Amino acid sequence: MIAIQSHSDEASTDDVIDWLLYLGADRIKRLNGNVSLNKETLRINNDSGHSSLFGELQAYWYRRGYFTLDIPDTGNPYPAVTTYFEKEYEYYTNGTAHFLSKQHSINSFCDNHTNKITNLVEAARAGLLIPDTLITADVKEIKAFAALYPRIITKAIAHNRIAATIDSDTYINIAVDTAIFDRDMIDALSAEQHFLPAVFQEYLEKKYELRIFYFHGRLYSMAIFSQLNEATRIDFRKHDRETPNRCVPYQLPDDLENKLRSFMQRIAMNSGSIDMVVTPSDDYVFLEVNPVGQLQWLSGNCNYPVEREIAKFLLHDQETGNRTTENHR
Amino acid sequence: MDYLLLYSNCVLVKGANRATICDLQKGDIYPVPKLLADLFQEDRALDLALLKEQVQDETASWLLQLIDTLVASQLAFYCNRQERKRFPALHTEWLFPAHVSHCILDSATGRLDYFTESFIAQLGKLCCNFLQLRFFGTPAITHLEHILRLIKDAQIKSVEILVPWNAAYENAHTYAKWINEYKKISSLICWGAPSTHVVIPGVEAMGYLLYTGEQINTATHCGIINQGLFSTNITTYTESLHFNSCLNRKISIDVQGNIKNCPSMTDSFGHITDTSLSEALNKPGFKRYWHITKDQIAVCKDCEFRHVCTDCRAYLEDPEDACSKPLKCGYDPYTGEWEEWSQHPMKQKAIAYYF
Numbered sequence: 161m162i163a164i165q166s167h168s169d170e171a172s173t174d175d176v177i178d179w180l181l182y183l184g185a186d187r188i189k190r191l192n193g194n195v196s197l198n199k200e201t202l203r204i205n206n207d208s209g210h211s212s213l214f215g216e217l218q219a220y221w222y223r224r225g226y227f228t229l230d231i232p233d234t235g236n237p238y239p240a241v242t243t244y245f246e247k248e249y250e251y252y253t254n255g256t257a258h259f260l261s262k263q264h265s266i267n268s269f270c271d272n273h274t275n276k277i278t279n280l281v282e283a284a285r286a287g288l289l290i291p292d293t294l295i296t297a298d299v300k301e302i303k304a305f306a307a308l309y310p311r312i313i314t315k316a317i318a319h320n321r322i323a324a325t326i327d328s329d330t331y332i333n334i335a336v337d338t339a340i341f342d343r344d345m346i347d348a349l350s351a352e353q354h355f356l357p358a359v360f361q362e363y364l365e366k367k368y369e370l371r372i373f374y375f376h377g378r379l380y381s382m383a384i385f386s387q388l389n390e391a392t393r394i395d396f397r398k399h400d401r402e403t404p405n406r407c408v409p410y411q412l413p414d415d416l417e418n419k420l421r422s423f424m425q426r427i428a429m430n431s432g433s434i435d436m437v438v439t440p441s442d443d444y445v446f447l448e449v450n451p452v453g454q455l456q457w458l459s460g461n462c463n464y465p466v467e468r469e470i471a472k473f474l475l476h477d478q479e480t481g482n483r484t485t486e487n488h489r
Numbered sequence: 490m491d492y493l494l495l496y497s498n499c500v501l502v503k504g505a506n507r508a509t510i511c512d513l514q515k516g517d518i519y520p521v522p523k524l525l526a527d528l529f530q531e532d533r534a535l536d537l538a539l540l541k542e543q544v545q546d547e548t549a550s551w552l553l554q555l556i557d558t559l560v561a562s563q564l565a566f567y568c569n570r571q572e573r574k575r576f577p578a579l580h581t582e583w584l585f586p587a588h589v590s591h592c593i594l595d596s597a598t599g600r601l602d603y604f605t606e607s608f609i610a611q612l613g614k615l616c617c618n619f620l621q622l623r624f625f626g627t628p629a630i631t632h633l634e635h636i637l638r639l640i641k642d643a644q645i646k647s648v649e650i651l652v653p654w655n656a657a658y659e660n661a662h663t664y665a666k667w668i669n670e671y672k673k674i675s676s677l678i679c680w681g682a683p684s685t686h687v688v689i690p691g692v693e694a695m696g697y698l699l700y701t702g703e704q705i706n707t708a709t710h711c712g713i714i715n716q717g718l719f720s721t722n723i724t725t726y727t728e729s730l731h732f733n734s735c736l737n738r739k740i741s742i743d744v745q746g747n748i749k750n751c752p753s754m755t756d757s758f759g760h761i762t763d764t765s766l767s768e769a770l771n772k773p774g775f776k777r778y779w780h781i782t783k784d785q786i787a788v789c790k791d792c793e794f795r796h797v798c799t800d801c802r803a804y805l806e807d808p809e810d811a812c813s814k815p816l817k818c819g820y821d822p823y824t825g826e827w828e829e830w831s832q833h834p835m836k837q838k839a840i841a842y843y844f
Contacts, residue, residue, distance in 0.1 A: 181613075
């Protein structure tokens with residue numbers, strides 16, 4: 161069984177399944193959206209392990225979707241007990257995700273908990289350049305930091321999206337994108353103000369940006385000419401529909417590829433989309449890694465066989481997979 | 490800066506008289522004079538120092554103006570020697586996971602009785618992506634809805650439907666209802682309508698509804714080459730480098746039920762009542778045109794549109810020659826001019842042969 165966890169409208173999942181079918185896979189199980197483990201069983205012992213969720217596992221790909229909290233209503237009135245139930249359940253889902261990640265697999269539900277701060281620390285330890293970064297809610301510190309650079313930016317520590325359900329028909333989705341933190345906004349801050357700690361970074365001038373898909377040691381890189389377009393100068397994820405950014409294949413220097421591999425091994429993430437910046441002085445600066453980033457954008461614009469290689473990995477077709485890696489170096 | 494480098498998804502295609510830069514990312518085609526095209530090394534990089542050395546005053550300033558236009562149009566950028574090797578050429582492999590990409594089904598009566606669950610399963614096995622249903626007679630509402638329901642749950646990605654325009658369907662808003670209800674319809678074209686216009690413009694993953702005054706009542710209407718049908722993207726481009734732009738991975742069933750590569754061709758590989766699609770596909774000769782690339786086709790091989798063109802192997806200028814120019818193409822790459830193909834004196838013999 162090849163098991164895939166995703167969303168029903170996730171296009172890259174469709175693409176990989178097309179390749180799987182084309183290459184002759186006959187047993188594919190796709191789970192979409194929220195998956196409850198309540199009625200599932202996990203069996204582990206010294207001989208083997210088995211989750212009833214997917215049966216005999218040949219390979220597992222965590223693409224998107226959630227292990228959802230599904231606590232039966234016992235009529236318990238105590239919040240502390242509810243918290244206890246939730247914790248218990250969370251440890252079960254994380255344990256199951258860990259079990260699945262130890263199979264022949266790509267990504268894990270736990271990769272969603274990847275930490276931007278940890279990743280910056282590890283990127284620097286792997287020899288990658290990172291932007292000067294401040295994480296604080298202390299206004300004095302922010303002002304001192306801002307004085308060091310012509311411009312600074314701010315972004316969220318963990319999530320760049322707020323998704324909240326209002327009622328059964330309504331939900332809100334607020335994007336918390338990277339933004340320039342203007343000098344007059346900084347000047348207007350008073351030391352008594354209280355807010356949530358956030359990330360502040362030096363603003364990097366960009367020649368172009370890089371989106372790099374890492375997958376079990378292979379790297380597929382794309383240059384994004386975001387500077388041609390005002391809307392995407394700060395954050396290329398703010399796509400411009402009318403004039404899309406020029407996106408082309410990019411060949412990273414070998415030593416940088418090795419540093420990225422070492423970084424991904426340090427954070428124990430076997431697949432992810434890495435964002436980098438190339439500065440006007442040709443420095444490569446690491447920004448962040450997203451375990452479940454957009455794929456079609458990269459494979460489509462660069463004509464990279466990413467989806468086929470994912471399918472081959474899931475089919476244990478390693479021999480051809482390695483040959484393709486050669487082509488990409 | 491040392492070079493002007495074309496972005497690798499902007500490809501230079503040289504023709505006899507001029508070249509084009511095909512922007513495969515954004516879908517635009519830019520004509521380029523041959524003089525400029527020939528200056529690019531490996532069809533990608535223009536050495537700016539060399540240009541200034543080799544080309545004289547007035548021509549040089551004209552070329553530099555053109556170069557500025559290419560940069561302003563975001564087709565190319567300036568880079569140095571070091572950077573050039575960081576921007577490799579586009580991979581030319583055609584990445585398309587399907588044994589059959591398109592399936593065309595023709596019906597003279599408005600019925601496709603073989604279109605059952607087991608037929609859909611056959612298409613699924615072949616990983617068929619796109620379906621085209623061409624009705625030359627009006628299908629009953631229940632019959633077409635039955636087909637659409639089968640498609641809805643299948644692996645098919647999209648379906649294009651041609652039907653005769655019908656006043657009763659129009660009054661009952663049947664067409665619009667289909668478009669709204671069956672999201673896999675990419676387009677619904679009603680031929681023989683009182684006027685030609687777009688009724689529902691396809692936006693945001695919705696299908697579009699088009700009325701046309703034309704009479705599309707037989708398969709012989711196919712094969713027309715014109716700029717409106719050019720398809721400027723990576724999939725079409727890479728397919729054209731290795732395979733036939735029209736017939737590769739296509740299968741069809743003509744109005745008689747014969748399984749063919751294309752309904753307009755004569756060779757049949759079995760009848761749908763006693764032959765499965767994969768049986769037909771694996772018969773010797775079925776794929777004989779699949780590897781005829783544009784670089785092998787007379788005239789087309791000198792055409793700057795050859796990698797965005799639809800091609801046609803069913804109606805040829807010389808019906809005896811499989812590598813002859815499409816009959817219904819009025820473009821002359823040697824002069825760069827379009828003419829009405831059906832009026833061309835050289836084509837009259839072939840027109841008489843086919844129609």
